[in-house]
Amino acid sequence: EEQLVESGGGLVQPGGSLRLSCAASGFTFSSYGMSWVRQAPGKGLEWVSTISEGAGNTYYAGSVQGRFAISRDDSKSTLYLQMNSLRAEDTAVYYCARRGYFDLWGRGTLVTVSS
Amino acid sequence: DIVMTQSPDSLAVSLGERATINCKSSQSVLYTSNSKNYLAWFQQKPGQPPKLLISWASTRESGVPDRFSGSGSGTDFTLTINSLQAEDVAVYYCQQFYSTHFTFGPGTTVDLK
Numbered sequence: 662e663e664q665l666v667e668s669g670g671g672l673v674q675p676g677g678s679l680r681l682s683c684a685a686s687g688f689t690f691s692s693y694g695m696s697w698v699r700q701a702p703g704k705g706l707e708w709v710s711t712i713s714e715g716a717g718n719t720y721y722a723g724s725v726q727g728r729f730a731i732s733r734d735d736s737k738s739t740l741y742l743q744m745n746s747l748r749a750e751d752t753a754v755y756y757c758a759r760r761g762y763f764d765l766w767g768r769g770t771l772v773t774v775s776s
Numbered sequence: 777d778i779v780m781t782q783s784p785d786s787l788a789v790s791l792g793e794r795a796t797i798n799c800k801s802s803q804s805v806l807y808t809s810n811s812k813n814y815l816a817w818f819q820q821k822p823g824q825p826p827k828l829l830i831s832w833a834s835t836r837e838s839g840v841p842d843r844f845s846g847s848g849s850g851t852d853f854t855l856t857i858n859s860l861q862a863e864d865v866a867v868y869y870c871q872q873f874y875s876t877h878f879t880f881g882p883g884t885t886v887d888l889k
Contacts, residue, residue: 696878706818706826706869708878720876723777756825761873762816764837766825 663687663765665757670770677747677774683740683757683767690738691715693760697731697742699753700769709755710742725751747774778802778872782881788889795857797884799870804850807874814874817846817855820883821866829868830855862888 669681681697697709710731711720719731730743740757754769779802789795805814813833818826828837830846833853843858857864865888870881 705867705883706820706871706880708871708880711876711878718876722877761814761878762828762831763818763826763871764828764831766827768825 665759665765665767667755667757667767667770670755670772672773672775673747674776675748675774678743678745679747679772681742681744681755681757681770681772683742685738685740685759688759688765690733691735695733695740696758696761696763697740698756698758698763698766699751699772700756701750701753704753707753711761712740744772747772749774777877778805778875778879780870780872780879780881782868782870782884784884785882786885786887788887789857789860790889791862792859793889795860795864795886797855797857797868797870797886799848799853799855799881801851801853801872801874805872805874806850813849813853814872815846815848815853816871816873817844818869818871819864819866820869826869857886860886860888 664686666684694713696711712731728746732741752774756769757767759765781800783798815833817830820826834846845856847854867883867885869883
């Protein structure tokens with residue numbers, strides 16, 4: 662069964678850092694571009710970042726550019742999101758998703774930025 | 777970035793009736809070299825991650841009931857739910873994957889009348 666499982670969320674103070682992980686199984690992880698998408702409480706979906714297969718290209722939403730870094734370890738079938746200089750407005754459920762049209766999603770991990 | 781808009785914001789439909797959701801992009805998401813529209817539709821129920829219903833504007837995902845259909849091209853798209861069922865109550869989002877900065881529409885809530 663194809664599956665994505667996020668982890669690493671939690672409560673962090675403004676200005677702090679957090680690293681999210683997304684473990685993939687059931688498919689050839691290295692063959693796919695992967696993304697992070699977030700959803701603030703009660704709000705819509707917001708694309709955050711994408712990394713191409715082979716990690717040759719990375720893309721970021723303007724709201725996180727310069728603060729977040731996406732990476733992948735194909736040997737571990739794992740996607741990462743390093744989040745620095747966190748702000749209250751980064752509070753959201755963070756999902757990892759496969760491909761440009763997000764055909765596979767994890768269940769998400771909640772990040773809360775609050776003092 | 778490509779801006780996606782949806783209408784209506786919400787709609788209430790009786791069981792067995794049709795629901796129609798519109799999505800518009802600020803620029804064309806039709807890639808002329810392959811004649812494909814880089815547009816997807818998702819369904820999200822409370823407490824669940826989104827679920828891909830339709831990709832390439834009109835290609836239904838495996839396992840998605842055939843009462844769901846997508847249409848449109850260029851900048852204007854429609855998701856139609858024929859014969860609405862109780863389990864179709866959800867928020868529906870369109871998304872473009874034409875540019876490297878993906879964007880979603882704000883969502884349309886479908887409820888039962």
